[in-house]
Amino acid sequence: MVQLSRRQLLAAAGAAAVAGLAACSDGDSDSGNLDGKRAGAMDGFKAGDQFKATEPLKFSIMLLSNQAYPYKADWPFWAELTKRTNVTLEPVAVPGSDYNQKRSVMVSAGNAPLLIPKTYHPSEEAYIAGGAILAVSDYADLMPNYTDKVNRWNLKANLDTYAQEDGKYYLLPGVHEGVWQDYSLAMRSDILTKLNLAVPKTWDEVASTLREMKKAYPNQYPLSDRWSTPPQPGGNALISIVGQGYGVNAGWSWNPAFWDANAGKFAFTGATEQYRQMLQYLAGLVSEKLVDPESFTQTDDNARQKFASGKSFVMCCNAQTLVKEARKDIAKLPGATVTKIPLPMGPMGASLPPDNRLENGLMISRKALENKNFVALMQFVDWLWYSDAGQMFSRWGIEGETYSGKVEDASFKLDPKIKWSGLNPGAAKDLQVDYGFSNGVFAYGGSTAMLNSQFSDEEKVFQAEMHKREIRPVPPGHPLTVEEREQATLQEAALHDHVDQQTLKFILGQRPLSEWDAYVAELKGKGLDQYVGTMNKAYERFKEKK
Amino acid sequence: MVSVLEAPATRPQGLRPSRGYRVFQVFNGVALTLVVVLTLFPFGNILARSFSGEHEIRSGQVSLLPRGFNLTTYRIVMSDAMFWTNYRNTVVYTVVATALALALTTCYAYVLSKRQLKGRGLLVAIAVFTMFFNGGLIPNYVLVSSLGLRNTLWAIVLPNAINVFNLLVMKAFFESMPTELEESAAVDGTGTYGTLWRIVLPLSKAVLATMLLFYAVAFWNSWFPGFLYMDRQELFPVTVYLRNLIAGATGGADQTAASDTALQIGANIQAVTIVLTMLPILLVYPFIQRFFVSGVMLGAVKG
Known part of the structure; x- marks a missing residue:
């Protein structure tokens, strides 16, 4: 038997590895020639x-x-x-x-x-x-x-x-x-009518509406929210839509990069003044007992139970959950009706973030x-x-079979024997379950006319309202190199974690907002400046290339 | 656990129980009853939900008694062909996997229990090594794929055929068996396999029943291998079906298209599926339990 020395073995292994690498990298000459x-x-x-x-x-x-x-x-x-x-x-x-x-x-x-x-x-x-x-x-x-x-x-x-x-x-x-804005607040419209309240247009008006509700029902929290599944801080949809009003991507639309157009550079979302104002607003709602503190920890089921039994009157919703869940849930409460209110506005006024396109x-x-x-x-x-x-095709199926008309001139009609979301609620067949159309894997995006075709009349009214709003400019690109991203991902994870924890503490009043500066200092201790520096360096590079 | 209460035979005969002992008994009874209630409550709740109306569950009216009693949900779930396909898969996977696991574990453990075996330490070490280290998710996946096991029963059965903990329990049990029995069998002329088959195994019913239960429950409940190695819906075990129904229903993380995924499956449908899924394995317990209680203790003490 041939005896191999350890050195020979190592050399052989090395050669094999090099051959393997070479085999892996030969695909690089692919672009162009098809x-x-x-x-x-x-x-x-x-x-x-x-x-x-x-x-x-x-x-x-x-x-x-x-x-x-x-x-x-x-x-x-x-x-x-x-x-x-x-x-x-x-x-x-x-x-x-x-x-x-x-x-x-x-x-x-x-x-x-x-x-x-x-x-x-x-x-x-x-x-x-x-x-x-x-x-x-x-x-x-x-x-x-x-x-x-x-x-x-x-x-x-x-x-x-x-x-x-x-x-x-x-x-x-x-x-x-x-821009398609789907999420907003679902409000019990019968309660609004009963208390003689108008539909609130801004987040401040939302607060006063909740105050009136609280006055009439002092033992209840008027707003108890859902969508608190980790990893986000909890109350993910609520924080997200309030954040939109204040101009920050928070909650489940979290984006660490905040574009400061005036300064011409990026900042860290969780350390901006806008984020602080948003926290202040939410903390105010909680301290006035207008928002159920459990909103940020409870399961969807619990939140829905409270809404269904009339213990709360307001919660986050989208077009589908409004019809399929909120409205169904309150069906047995006498006289109860629910509506999705136009997304309340914050300091950013009548505008929507550009991200959702x-x-x-x-x-x-x-x-x-x-x-x-x-x-x-x-x-x-x-x-x-x-x-x-x-x-x-992927959304509505086959003309003459599952639908008729066109979306462009709004003559579109889903076949009356087929239901989908809010359309034809009593029909026997379901477009998704029985036909495979409107499947989330294939059907998304599209023209505004296409989008409108899927809406019930009430949702069309909501969307018309949303389309009156201006779309904010898209922040510039700031692509990171592979090494930068590796580092930045780690930093971002630590920063994000801290933001989530402290966000919850600030909102629930466990930490006063007077400690904001201390909080920012803590973020600095977790590499805030480095992280922001990396993003801005990437942005400078991007700007030069353009 | 409760059987301890019903079997006061351990109390010294002929003596009046001391005051302290009676206090202990009352305390014990209360504590154990509490544990029983705590364990049974979620079960009762799910059972009640499965017979209740969706709206009653949503508004939080259901605890231990069904409200808005109906059987419609059962009819709906049971009329789903995919549910039954997956159900049958679970039964097949569990039966095959348990049988194989039992056979392999017994053989391995029996061999390891023989002190005269050369390289016994190494064989034990190999097994124990896998308890602490494994290749990780992706290497395992690559291995199973390249062996061509994906989308077959064997992807579920083979990688989990020997559970090292179970192996060690069995080994200890076999070791505690008097060697004289096997020696006399040898004198009477049985070979190795004959001894195992005619002498050792009939005396090991307790540990076999225990292993049967351990393995069967583990395979019945497992969903991950089925999820990972099966690419077609009709191959999934029912646990994957159930998980998709429950865990998938609360995924709200994807905001823009969340309308699509944020919808929840009816709470009553979830409950019915849970009940139907746990029923068979639950029914196995009473029949194996008497072996089970003595079985887990066996092998625990060597002497």
Whole structure:
């Protein structure tokens, strides 16, 4: 038997490792040359065209199986999709409860399907370094509908916020023509009428409305809120919408980067004056006993129970929970009615943050690039997710079968035997459960007309009110390098953690706001200045490149 | 636990119980009753919810008695074909996995209990090593995938076939068995396997029943391997179905599209699914419990 010395063994191992690395990095020469990857693709595919692969194709997709409408293989959606595009999707069904975890494992193990939808920025950044995800911005030219919408709807600046340091982005987000404000407060309108109160327009008026309610029902908390699941501080929706009024991304719309347009640089959201004012407002509500302190810790079930039994009159809602939950919950309270009030305004006046124009989106596995159908795949994605026809199809289904009319001239009508959210509530069939349309994996984003088509009349009134508001400018991009991001992620985690904890303490009155300066000093101790410095350095770099 | 109360045989016969002992008994009874109530209450609550109306649950009226009694929810849940498919999967996975785990653990433990075995220390060390260290989530996933086990029963069965804790309990049990029994069997001419099969196993019913229960309950309740290694809905165990129904219902973190995910599944549907899922494994307990109580103690003391 041949005896190997330890040194020889080490050398052999080293050589093997180098060979392995070389094998891994040979995919870098990919952009540009797409010859041999056009099988099944359409020649001259342009915006507005119906995509149909020239040969039958199959693409794998990770499919979030929503608990409210679990995946079914016999949804008419699948058959019709194949009929129109010649593409069959092969879903890997993942329970919605743990979608992110399975996505992480599959992507990290190199086992992910070609299409990975339902990804929220910035979670795609975790996969970039591993090289498993395609830099989709390199191939935007294969997607005429997408580029068309980005240009027409002026989304360039929004996309800049998704870019990495190399200027590329890795997620194809859902794109909205206008800002879609869905969340606001649900209020018991019968109580408003009874107490002779007008619908409050500003957060200050909300406070006085709650005061009046408290006067009439001194033993109750008028507002008891839901959506307090960690990791955010609790009262996540409430803090988020109050924050909007004060101009900060807080609660579950938390964004650590606060763009200070006057100073021309970034600041840390949790240390801004705006954030302090927001806390002051909320702390005031709690100390006056207008807001249930449990709002920030209780489960959704508890909050709904209080609302259902008439112990509270106000809670956060969106269009769907208003109809499907709040209104149903109070159905047995005599005379009780509930309405979603136009989002109250704060010091920022009649304006909305720009963030909501991009939505969760789609990652594409880098291995798709080795596929001879790569171009067809991109065209297919472009048609299904970004063309008007594709969006109409995934949202409303088949004309003449599930709907009639057009969204553009508001003649759209969902077939009366099918229900969806607030539309046709008594119908026997459900568009999502029985047909597979309006599935969150495929149907999101789109034109304002498209968005309006899904609303009930009351929601249309709400949206009309929202559309009167101005959209604030998008903050500039500040893409970090890989090393910077690694460092910044750690710092941000520590800072965010502290902000969440102290936010709760400030709001609940466990810590007086007079200690604000001490709190900012604590943040400094956790690397606040360094973190802000990194962001501003990245911004300077970005500005120079532009 | 309660059986301690019903079996005062340990009290010294013929003597009047001392005052202290009686105080202890009362105290003990109260404390244990409290524990029983605490354990049974959530169960009773879920049971009551499963027969109640959605609205009554939402407004917090249901505690131990159903309000707005109905069986509609049961009908709805039981008419979902996917629920039954997943249910059948759970039964199959549990039965196969438990049988295999029991066989493998018994063999391994029996071998390890033989002091004359060469390399016994190493074999024990290998097993114990896996108790403290493992490859981690992704390496495990890659391993199972590259073995081609994904989307098969074996992905659930094989990686969990030997639980080291159970193995050590069994090993201790076998070690405590008098060697004379096996020696006399050997004298009568049985081989190794004959001894195991005819002498040792019939005497080990207590530990076997205990292991059966440990494994069966663990496999019945486990959801993660099924979730991780199965890519098709019709392969999931019912626990994944249940988890999606409950845990998935409260995911509100994604704001913009939250309208889509923030919807909650009816509380009564959740309750019915929970009841149906725990029922079979609950029914196993009374039949195994008498072995179980003596079984867990066995092997605990060596002498």
